Amino acid sequence: xxxVEQHPSTLSVQEGDSAVIKCTYSDSASNYFxxxxxxxxxxxxxxxxxxxxVGEKKDQRIAVTLNKTAKHFSLHITETQPEDSAVxxxxxxxxxxxxxxxxxxxxxxxxP
Amino acid sequence: xxxxxxxxxxxxxxxxxxxxLQCAQDMNHNSMYWYRQDPGMGLRLIYYSASEGTTxxxxxxxxxxxxxLNKREFSLRLESAAPSQTSVYFCASSEAGGQExxxxxxxxxxxxx
Numbered sequence: 001x002x003x004v005e006q007h008p009s010t011l012s013v014q015e016g017d018s019a020v021i022k023c024t025y026s027d028s029a030s031n032y033f034x035x036x037x038x039x040x041x042x043x044x045x046x047x048x049x050x051x052x053x054v055g056e057k058k059d060q061r062i063a064v065t066l067n068k069t070a071k072h073f074s075l076h077i078t079e080t081q082p083e084d085s086a087v088x089x090x091x092x093x094x095x096x097x098x099x100x101x102x103x104x105x106x107x108x109x110x111x112p
Numbered sequence: 113x114x115x116x117x118x119x120x121x122x123x124x125x126x127x128x129x130x131x132x133l134q135c136a137q138d139m140n141h142n143s144m145y146w147y148r149q150d151p152g153m154g155l156r157l158i159y160y161s162a163s164e165g166t167t168x169x170x171x172x173x174x175x176x177x178x179x180x181l182n183k184r185e186f187s188l189r190l191e192s193a194a195p196s197q198t199s200v201y202f203c204a205s206s207e208a209g210g211q212e213x214x215x216x217x218x219x220x221x222x223x224x225x
Contacts, residue, residue: 032211043116043217099157
């Protein structure tokens with residue numbers, strides 16, 4: 001939705017390269033920032049998330065960084081592999097009810 | 113360990129027909145959501161239920177109704193389907209609201225002719 005902007009819409013990399021996807025959000029009260037991976041024909045699945053009390057979180061080859069002042073957060077994938085090819089969505093809770101609002105998605109293509 | 117189950121997986125309707133998409137979760141979650149996914153538009157919230165007995169409109173509620181039947185089940189109804197409602201529909205649940213991880217079903221691909 002318009003409360004969360006995600007870039008780029010498409011990202012093409014060679015196997016072994018790094019990939020970075022960025023999101024900005026509008027609600028300064030947001031304090032939970034998840035990333036979801038959607039493989040073809042399936043529902044999105046959470047791959048990593050971060051809360052506003054930390055600036056970075058890592059899980060093997062993936063990491064998320066958060067800049068609350070600038071209201072943006074990023075997904076970093078290192079040593080990309082063909083199985084990383086998917087659509088990735090960021091999300092942030094919006095409004096007093098903390099409604100989960102998603103970015104428009106990034107189609108990541110990893111070429112062998 | 114089923115998680116979130118959606119039925120049907122595929123459906124073709126004619127303009128003006130009605131149907132109900134079913135969703136059930138077995139994780140004892142309080143909050144449930146219906147999203148639609150269209151190319152280039154990401155996931156847009158149709159309706160949500162923060163807890164059993166409550167429902168609220170999301171970003172794109174027109175043409176839809178919902179029922180939170182009990183804590184497990186949250187259904188989405190199209191009263192008079194239109195071609196603009198051709199989309200992939202996802203149901204999701206979370207333990208308590210939008211500041212928690214969402215668990216998604218596998219989706220319903222709906223075509224309205």
